[in-house]
Amino acid sequence: MGKPTSPVVDLNAALLLLLLAAVWGGSFFFAEVALRELPPLVITLFRVSLAVPVLLAVVVLRGVPITRSLRVWRAYLLMGALNNAIPFSLIFWGQTQIESGLASILNGTTAMFGALVAGLLLPDEPLRANKLIGAALGLAGVAFIMGPDALQDFNLTNLAQLAILGATLSYAFASVWGKTTLAGQPPLMNALGMVVCSSALMLPIVWLTHGVPSLAFQPATWGALLGLAVLSTALAYLLYFAILARAGAANLMLVTLLIPPFAITLGAFFLSERIGIQAFAGFGVIAIGFAVTDGRLFARLRQRR
Template identity: 65%
Template sequence: MKTTSQPNSMIAQSFLLLLCLAAVWGGSFLFAELALREVPPLTITLHRVVWAVPALLLALRLGGLALPRSARFWGGALGMGLLNNAIPFSLIFWGQQQIEAGLASILNGTTAMFGAVVAGLLLPDEPLTRNKLTGAVLGLSGVAVIMGPEALGGFDPANLAQLAVLGAALSYALASVWGKRLLGGHPPLVNASGMLIGAAVLMLPVVLLVEGPPRFDLSAGTFGALAGLALLSTSLAYGLYFAILRRAGAANLMLVTLLIPPFAIALGALVLGERIGAAEGVGFAVIALGFVVTDGRLLSRCRRVSQTRGAGS
């Protein structure tokens, strides 16, 4: 994460924040797995966004910020809440009814590749380069390794769950384009608060219609998992997200995509006894390679080192 304008201490601080963000986002898969024992997936999404709103509104107040009242802002916030919260959270939680937390986090790691392709197709200032296309192909190849050839042989709820998580990754990618086009010019914390309020407004009628009124006669462990999702994996995560964005930039922030699965896998193994098989490990390695190709910086650095050594000889 080193740049010419950052001292080593700031680089170390940024990387530490990045690890913390990966941990709290990796923890979201564990929290969801625990909450799903008593709470259906759409209701978990509602809990996650509703509980996070007061924490972010408090942060707004402490920062001396206020939510805009314009129709354009709230239209953008509703769309962002749909694409970045309501749809992906619900798909991931639904998918986790069939697949393990670690596998869900690995499949969610395709977000960076989807984001690069979607931005290349929809944003004129982010062209679709050869690296991005190659990275996307590698990412999808990693997914194919994970799902296996039997995925084409017939219907399997586990395969459908994996496709749901991939759909969530695509929704995250579309959200990045939506946010850039419609929510530019506002402080990030304002955008996050508006987005979560929008997601809560959208999810409430859906939950009431599909799953009924939320139950509150839940165990302490389930309440703890829901609180962890909302306060750690959402409110705190967005605070870390924006701190890293300000310190290290969007390109470095993308590194969190690779760091989330190891945390999710470790937590799943420690708390739930989950184990990731060889196919999932190889698939994650291929997805990680796709990320490296998409990002391009490591390849450019290796190329420069090779050219320098060649010139020196």
């Protein structure tokens, strides 16, 4: 067996990984602020639509060709639904019932469920035992967070927690769809295509459910929407692809465990949120599930032995 890959390739990649965790962790905080004035679907629309001009400017400045292929744009349409419109809406609705920190902890199951779905659907990513065990531990962590009472007294809080899990499954299917249909496209064009198409999807949905959104928001709400769009979406995509090029997809998975500490800290300092010990224990089980799914930590321990 060769030497296992280092969890972080170099210092620059590590700093970029922390920055990505910060901006994605910040999305839960920004959403919590915006939810004080806006409904979840409207926040989703603004998050993706305000990110379009930023990513378009980056694509143009870097000379990335904008595809004219209808086949590719159809792929972007489904990718925009699976990776943006559906999960963002589910997470934002979930945050109307649970704390932002708890939402980020549940979102930490993304890597495990992503590996499980890929193992089931992609022939080049076989479903090995570690993926099944990791997913089982992820579900165990979620069950620990929800508690045994959820089976007897199911309420909106439990439904919100399931909504976050629904978002993680949507991300998992988006990953498979992207690998099978968009692997040959420029990464920045993929990011732009996703937000353009998810904006097109959200516009009629918001119009039908809430009418034409007003722009007369409080300054704090505008700040939160810009934070979601510019930092947690546009900048996050740029960081994502930079880390992917430097450290690879396996190391990029680490960000799912780094997001909750940022979200919990922001929620505690600025929103007076308090996460119970049960949630932290559940996060610990989820973290173990991630380590099992990833496999490199145990490979290192076996090598040392």
